[in-house]
Amino acid sequence: MFLNIKDLSVDLGQFHLKNVNLSLEKNDYLVLIGPTGSGKSVLLETIAGFFSPYKGKIFLEGKDITNLKPEKRGISIVYQDYVLFPNMNVYENIAYGLKKKLDDKELIESKILNLAKLLKIDHLLDRNPETLSGGEKQRTAIARSLIVEPNILLMDEPFSALDINTQAFLTELIKNVMKEYQTTCIHVSHNFNDVWSLAEQVAVLNDGIILQQGRVTDVFSKPSHNFVADFVGVHNIFEGKVIKESKGISDVQINNDLVLHSSDTYSGKDMPVMVAIRPENIVFSNKPFISSIRNQLKGLITDVMHIGPTVWIEVDIKGNAFKGIITPSSSDLLGIKKGKEIYLSFKSVNVKIIDGNDSFKSLMQ
Amino acid sequence: MIIMRSKLEIIFISISFIFTAFLFVIIGSIFIIPSPDGFLQSIFSEEMVTALKLTLSTSILAAFFVMIIAIPTAYSFSRYSFPLKNILKSILDLPIAFPEIVLGIALLMIFGNRFLGPFLNNLGIDIIFTTTGIIIAQFFVALPYAVRILYSTFNYVNPRYEFVSRSLGYGEFETFRKITIPLAKGGIFASSVVTLARCIGTFAAVLLVGGGTYLKTETLSIAIYYNLSLGNIDAAITASILLVIISFIAIFLLEKYAHENIEGIG
Numbered sequence: 001m002f003l004n005i006k007d008l009s010v011d012l013g014q015f016h017l018k019n020v021n022l023s024l025e026k027n028d029y030l031v032l033i034g035p036t037g038s039g040k041s042v043l044l045e046t047i048a049g050f051f052s053p054y055k056g057k058i059f060l061e062g063k064d065i066t067n068l069k070p071e072k073r074g075i076s077i078v079y080q081d082y083v084l085f086p087n088m089n090v091y092e093n094i095a096y097g098l099k100k101k102l103d104d105k106e107l108i109e110s111k112i113l114n115l116a117k118l119l120k121i122d123h124l125l126d127r128n129p130e131t132l133s134g135g136e137k138q139r140t141a142i143a144r145s146l147i148v149e150p151n152i153l154l155m156d157e158p159f160s161a162l163d164i165n166t167q168a169f170l171t172e173l174i175k176n177v178m179k180e181y182q183t184t185c186i187h188v189s190h191n192f193n194d195v196w197s198l199a200e201q202v203a204v205l206n207d208g209i210i211l212q213q214g215r216v217t218d219v220f221s222k223p224s225h226n227f228v229a230d231f232v233g234v235h236n237i238f239e240g241k242v243i244k245e246s247k248g249i250s251d252v253q254i255n256n257d258l259v260l261h262s263s264d265t266y267s268g269k270d271m272p273v274m275v276a277i278r279p280e281n282i283v284f285s286n287k288p289f290i291s292s293i294r295n296q297l298k299g300l301i302t303d304v305m306h307i308g309p310t311v312w313i314e315v316d317i318k319g320n321a322f323k324g325i326i327t328p329s330s331s332d333l334l335g336i337k338k339g340k341e342i343y344l345s346f347k348s349v350n351v352k353i354i355d356g357n358d359s360f361k362s363l364m365q
Numbered sequence: 366m367i368i369m370r371s372k373l374e375i376i377f378i379s380i381s382f383i384f385t386a387f388l389f390v391i392i393g394s395i396f397i398i399p400s401p402d403g404f405l406q407s408i409f410s411e412e413m414v415t416a417l418k419l420t421l422s423t424s425i426l427a428a429f430f431v432m433i434i435a436i437p438t439a440y441s442f443s444r445y446s447f448p449l450k451n452i453l454k455s456i457l458d459l460p461i462a463f464p465e466i467v468l469g470i471a472l473l474m475i476f477g478n479r480f481l482g483p484f485l486n487n488l489g490i491d492i493i494f495t496t497t498g499i500i501i502a503q504f505f506v507a508l509p510y511a512v513r514i515l516y517s518t519f520n521y522v523n524p525r526y527e528f529v530s531r532s533l534g535y536g537e538f539e540t541f542r543k544i545t546i547p548l549a550k551g552g553i554f555a556s557s558v559v560t561l562a563r564c565i566g567t568f569a570a571v572l573l574v575g576g577g578t579y580l581k582t583e584t585l586s587i588a589i590y591y592n593l594s595l596g597n598i599d600a601a602i603t604a605s606i607l608l609v610i611i612s613f614i615a616i617f618l619l620e621k622y623a624h625e626n627i628e629g630i631g
């Protein structure tokens with residue numbers, strides 16, 4: 001394990017981080033999600049060394065860094081509000097950390113130029129940070145943190161203050177830069193697209209507790225906890241591609257050639273997309289019926305869970321796990337039980353194609 | 366175009382006009398009253414020159430010490446939590462609320478021949494009725510003001526600037542020097558000016574602790590008081606004019622410089 005956080009507990013009076021366990025391999029990209037006030041920022045700042053835990057340990061490459069000073073950890077941080085030093089220009093901002101590590105002026109300059117080109121800010125180097133656009137500021141802040149080749153790069157909602165187009169542009173850029181600057185990364189985000197396009201790992205934090213950590217598809221398709229399911233808001237997420245589009249209906253092919261119909265139009269034919277169906281939009285029946293509903297699929301019930309006043313049903317259709325939610329009385333009426341054959345129906349409007357710019361919020365609407 | 370103003374607007378604007386104008390007339394009156402001859406005579410008198418030099422030198426020194434103490438004090442109030450912090454803050458605010466003369470008496474007691482006085486005397490340090498005493502009095506009078514301004518200055522400096530600097534490899538002290546101080550520059554300048562003005566204007570505490578000895582520990586404000594009580598109006602007014610000019614320069618610098626720099630705090 002490259003980064004290993006064990007039982008980390010922080011006491012801030014009103015707020016506590018409780019027994020946080022988190023582990024990352026070198027060059028992993030972890031996206032940390034969680035509701036506001038759940039302690040995401042506190043966790044990042046504890047990893048960086050600004051809060052002292054009263055319990056637990058942080059290991060970096062097997063070395064205990066729990067009580068190491070922030071400046072000795074080699075962990076850089078990028079904030080949502082950029083915090084560029086206003087008394088320095090863009091170049092000096094980026095050079096700040098590097099000057100501490102290197103003496104060779106020419107080397108510093110060439111490194112900065114190289115990274116600035118990658119981040120497309122090489123034309124801004126002598127500008128005052130106040131005169132930059134939000135996206136330019138954030139690229140500068142990322143350059144400042146990345147230039148020192150940190151052990152870990154922490155990013156606290158780096159794109160939240162930016163408009164959607166800039167977010168998409170930066171996400172792509174970050175992906176490319178990360179390829180070049182192999183870096184282990186923890187990225188706090190509220191945005192579905194960040195998770196989908198950047199993350200290898202997802203961790204979910206709620207009220208100071210890590211509820212789940214794992215591969216993106218695992219966490220989203222098998223939420224271990226009701227909260228995760230609630231937070232993600234969408235339980236049926238499948239990777240696929242649009243194979244046909246006509247008359248306002250897109251045919252999306254997912255795992256094992258299963259085709260779903262969506263009324264979302266999507267122009268990028270054969271491009272990988274994700275589709276999402278909310279569990280409550282799935283209608284269950286014992287027989288197929290004639291209706292205007294475009295998606296009717298037969299499957300096998302693999303799991304039935306009673307959670308509070310609801311019944312969750314998991315159905316396997318050609319190796320794809322669909323989840324639906326019904327009331328206990330409907331469950332009784334249909335005779336829902338494990339191993340039973342069942343029909344699933346859902347309207348094409350309820351099959352959402354997720355592309356670059358959708359956030360959790362828009363999915364939940 | 367006729368701008369219609371509401372009643373409240375008219376009343377409030379009038380109030381601000383009338384009383385500011387009145388204050389201006391009050392201050393201006395001291396420039397009108399003296400006879401030019403009397404003014405020229407007193408401004409170059411030995412007493413006035415000595416008082417001016419003494420006031421400026423003690424005030425600059427006192428203000429310097431105030432800043433050295435106020436910066437770490439205000440910074441720790443702003444950034445750290447520690448036991449008794451709120452009590453310390455209240456104690457520091459006390460001198461703003463109670464009369465300066467009370468502070469003067471207290472200083473006289475502690476440095477006189479009761480508590481610290483004899484002890485310091487043995488070390489060869491005289492405080493009462495010396496310029497050292499003046500500096501100490503000015504120091505305690507001005508310190509609370511400096512701490513207050515700097516406290517809000519540091520509150521405005523987002524600690525995340527410091528976090529970023531630390532995360533990029535700079536230690537606490539270096540970060541303070543390279544990031545915190547430059548970002549607080551405007552507030553540090555403003556509080557220096559206010560501190561200096563406060564030191565220059567101190568009267569009661571300086572009179573009690575310094576003794577106000579003619580040509581020795583007589584500052585400008587003490588000179589006003591002495592000359593006035595001796596019926597020497599010209600000299601009193603001359604000293605006042607000097608004080609007003611110094612204040613104007615201070616305020617001018619403050620407005621000009623602070624506006625340029627306070628924005629950087631963000």
Ligand SMILES: Nc1ncnc2c1ncn2[C@@H]1O[C@H](COP(=O)(O)OP(=O)(O)OP(=O)(O)O)[C@@H](O)[C@H]1O
Binds near residue numbers: 012013015035038043
């Ligand atoms: N220095 C501090 N002292 C005391 N409490 C703090 C401190 N910093 C944060 N908190 C509290 O800790 C809790 C978690 O804050 P945190 O900023 O980590 O939330 P977050 O998950 O990042 O939320 P958001 O998504 O809104 O950024 C909050 O209740 C906050 O008030």
Ligand SMILES: [Mg+2]
Binds near residue numbers: 040041042
């Ligand atoms: Mg936060």
